[in-house]
Amino acid sequence: NWKQASFFYDSAALRKPLRGIEVLPSDPTQSLELNPLFLIPGHVQPVRMTFHSGSDLIQDGTVELTCSEGLQVIAPDEDPSSDNWRDSCTFDLPQCGPEGSVVMTTSVKSRLFKTIEQKLGLREAGGHNATIQTMQARVFTSYHHKSYQDVSVKEGIPAMQATLEAMVTTLDKPAxxxxxxxxxxxxxxxxxxxxxxxxxxxxxxxxxxxxxxxxxxxxxxxxxxxxxxxxxxxxxxxxxxxxxxxxxxxxxxxxxxxxxxxxxxxxxxxxxxxxxxxxxxxxxxxxxxxxSKKDDYAGMNGVVVDLTCSSLEGLVGGPVTLKYCVEASNLRRKTSSDTDGNKDLRLRYKVLPVDCDWVVSGKVTGVLDCSSKRTHNLDFIGIPIRPGVLTRFPALSIHYETSEDESTIVDVQSRYPDAFKSLSYVNHMALACPAEG
CATH class of the missing domain: 2.60.40 (Immunoglobulin-like)
Structure with missing residues (x-):
């Protein structure tokens, strides 16, 4: 006996002595392929299953499709537009001779869902990384070896069993x-x-x-x-x-x-x-x-200033030309002695260095006459005094110039560059000469 197989030797029929019996196991030669190789998250896609019998004689079989959370499948003979989507389905595999193929096409629907981590707030649900979803296909077949193809009576010959598995998954990110x-x-x-x-x-x-x-x-x-x-x-x-x-x-x-x-x-x-x-x-x-800020300040009684740099990169201690563009078209002043807000409108400005990142020089204080001209350009020199990425720039303070409103600060909406890259000196060239006694 060998694995439920019995062998008999009839010495009357076979006169020659029998030295042994060589058993060649009949391993299944069947295969299963799934296409496409991956699924796009959040879409309905057809999945083509191709079963190859190899050299086996397939008597019958069963196909079982199982989906993980977030995926649903429909049987090949059903309409994808119907409501027959489910988490798993089973259908029959037809008979197939040696070197034969059976192609079955089904549809898989992917939907987004929240994992336990996302429900507990441990991971954001809207991130790029999506939860991988899987559809697993299993095929159970009953088959005979190809040599049984010429045997007319197979009722008394038990079939062998084989199980094939394949799977397709969604991408861990959107396409x-x-x-x-x-x-x-x-x-x-x-x-x-x-x-x-x-x-x-x-x-x-x-x-x-x-x-x-x-x-x-x-x-x-x-x-x-x-x-x-x-x-x-x-x-x-x-x-x-x-x-x-x-x-x-x-x-x-x-x-x-x-x-x-x-x-x-x-x-x-x-x-x-x-x-x-x-x-x-x-x-x-x-x-x-x-x-939104531009719209808000368009209706406010204030000025809008834009700071630009001649360069967004320089050495520590190197001068950089800075320019403030002052837009005061929406500024109006109304006092008890002056009913016209545009008449004799003068502003006093001052450039203020911030948190010791810069020192400033040039015309950093002055008066702006806004009676007839509402746009002014203010040029001055800024010198970075520490290395690194500087995100703070000299600020501009504006007051009314007349004595009556001298203590009143004008609302200033400032816009600055994103950053200035201040570089350290790598080397420094100098000339030495002897000192006279």
Whole structure:
């Protein structure tokens, strides 16, 4: 006996002596393949299962599909538009001869869900990293060796059993993520929006369509500067940079908490022509905060000043030309003796260094005559006195110049560069000479 198999030797029929019996185990030669290799989170996708019988004679079989949380599957003979989605399903595998194949196509639906960590607040639910979801396929077959194909009577021959397993998972990130998004204002009310997309899919994808929706901004022109990027295949790890021209809408004001967020909608297409819709929120809070402050100060009795630097990088102790542009078009003064707020309007200013990061020189104090001219440029010299990234700059203080309002401070809305890079001296050249006695 050997593994439930019995062998008999009939010495009457076989006169020659039997030295031994060589048993060749019949291992299954079947295989199971799943395509595609991965699933896109949050989408409905077809999954093609291909069963190869190899050299085996398949009598019957069963296919079992099981999904993890967040995935649902539907049987191959059911309509994906129906409500028959479920966490698992089972269906029969037809008979198949040697070197045969059976192709079955089902649909898998992925939905976003919160993990225990996200429900407890230990991890953000809206981050780039998504929870991996898995669909597992198991095939149970009853089969005979290919040599039984010519045997006419198989009722008394028990079949062997085999189990095959395969799985497909979702990506741990969306197909595309936003690596960088920033706004570059230019002109009076125009802004250039730049979005850098990062591809996370193992196979190349192309962008078939895109649409950007920015509240309180309208397209500056009808020209799409990204036309040459359509149908361009993007491999894993590559980046695609898109630019959009917008202008500020007249309907401005502070954004509400429930107001629509800036969104980029892209239609992705894989190598088989399958399309996927993806919506990505854009972080443009700095732009909207700046627009809101601009609107707020447009109706206030104050001045707006912009500081610019001749260079955003320099050595410690090296002079840097700084310029303040003072805009006082919205400033009005009304006193008991002066009913006209624009008549004889003079302002006294003073440049103040902040927290010992800078020393200033030049014309750092003076008087601005705003009776007829409301825009003034103030040039002075700033010297960084410590190395590092300096995020604080000299401030501008403004008072009314007349004696009646001399103690009244004017509201100043200041805008500064992001940072100044102050570099230390690496070496210093000097000339030494003998001193005369």
């Amino acid at each position: 595309f993520t936003v690596d960088e998004c920033y706004a570059s204002p230019y002109g009076e009310d125009k802004v250039l929006i730049t979005v850098c997309l990062h591809c996370n899919t193992p196979i190349p994808f192309s962008i078939k369509e895109w649409h950007i929706d920015l509240p309180k901004l309208v397209p500056a022109d009808d020209i799409d500067v990204n036309m040459g990027l359509f149908q361009h295949a993007i491999a894993e790890g590559e980046q695609l940079k898109l630019s959009f021209n917008f202008s500020q809408s007249k309907d401005t004001g502070p954004r509400g908490d429930e107001e629509e967020q800036p969104t980029l909608h892209v239609v992705l297409q894989d190598e088989y022509g399958k399309t996927f819709n993806q919506y990505m929120e854009l972080d443009l809070d700095d732009l909207y905060d700046q627009m």
